[in-house]
Amino acid sequence: MNQEIVTIDLGSNSFRVLKYDCTDHKIISEYNEVVGMADGLIDTGLISSEALQRVIEAISHSIQVINYNPEDAICVTTAAMRKALNNKDVLEYFKQKVGTTFTIIDGKEEARLTLLAVKYALKREKIYSEKFILLDIGGGSTEIIINTNDTYESHSFDFGIVTMTQKSLNYDDLHNDLEFRKKEIKIFLDNLDIDLKDYSFVATAGTPTTIAAIKLGQDFFSYDRNIVNGTIVNLEDISNSLDIFKNSSKEDITKLVGRGRVEFIEVGIFIYKMIFEVLNKKESIVLDDGLREGVAINYCQTKFKN
Known part of the structure; x- marks a missing residue:
């Protein structure tokens, strides 16, 4: 059984993709780009149309670089999307345009998952x-x-x-x-x-x-x-x-x-x-x-x- 997966972390500033092998917990490839999701959020309470386009372009580019099906990727998004008044529309737009399904996770879940990664990393190092x-x-x-x-x-x-x-x-x-x-x-x-x-x-x-x-x-x-x-x-x-x-x-x-x-x-x-x-x-x-x-x-x- 193929145990390769792709995860996406869409943060308030960064967009990070990981192709990962579950069999031996190894990183196969990765992609990082600054997308500035939170630009203007403090003033407007909204994810801007410019930020939307930057994310769409980043997802499209990462697909070319890493070679994955966006519909299969496990995608999470954090603080900017938690705060944005138009978050539902934004996530629906991403799904329509590039096929990604994002889950907005709260601070507790973000902390739990980050801690899990760090515990593995400390062991590895x-x-x-x-x-x-x-x-x-x-x-x-x-x-x-x-x-x-x-x-x-x-x-x-x-x-x-x-x-x-x-x-x-x-x-x-x-x-x-x-x-x-x-x-x-x-x-x-x-x-x-x-x-x-x-x-x-x-x-x-x-x-x-x-x-x-x-x-x-x-x-x-x-x-x-x-x-x-x-x-x-x-x-x-x-x-x-x-x-x-x-x-x-x-x-x-x-x-x-x-x-x-x-x-x-x-x-x-x-x-x-x-x-x-x-x-x-x-x-x-x-x-x-x-x-x-x-x-x-x-x-x-x-x-x-x-």
Whole structure:
């Protein structure tokens, strides 16, 4: 029986496709593109027609590159679609135009699936960690998951790199927003009544992987997830990245982070730094694995049970 599957994660900024082999839990091929789903969402409450077209083009292009049937793909979408007033129409449009059927998942399910992927990744990278705090910085939401052996607590916070960038017009506004979010996260952590010193800090998604890649001397075009996985990022690496972005041209920053992420990367780094401060951590383990891998693993576990 063919145990190859394709999963799609349509986020608030990124579109990520994975072809996955359930037999040995290996990635066969992948496709990533920035589609800017959440552009203008804060002002209008709607997914724009421009964003719609970008997603349709991305799906069509990914089909050519990875060679899959969109009707068979397991497709999930997250914060931007959760918030959009026209989400039903948008998803129906995708189905008509390219044949994809998307499921809108809530923050809890997003956290569960991302955690599943990260647990597999930690094992694969031979990193022993039963107690860890997982950070997933998205475009429209940020998930924090506290994993304690076989149990976990998660919370989806209503901010991400795109929404915070579009809301905060200057550094003072951004600083105030970050301070507010810091208090919000601290309340969540205090209610759990755990000793943060016992937990390692694991981070996934575009901002942490970008900083890890820069530390390793990679750019957007030479990015290698296999080398990035398991990289330790510390506060000095974060400061170095901020310096690079402050003192580089838009062209140079685009080479580092890719098109469509230039205007968001600094805010992403400030969010990442803020989480370091809340957790009182000096370093974090970075992994490329996230939601689309979790969707694949979850499907493999349920569909192909022995």
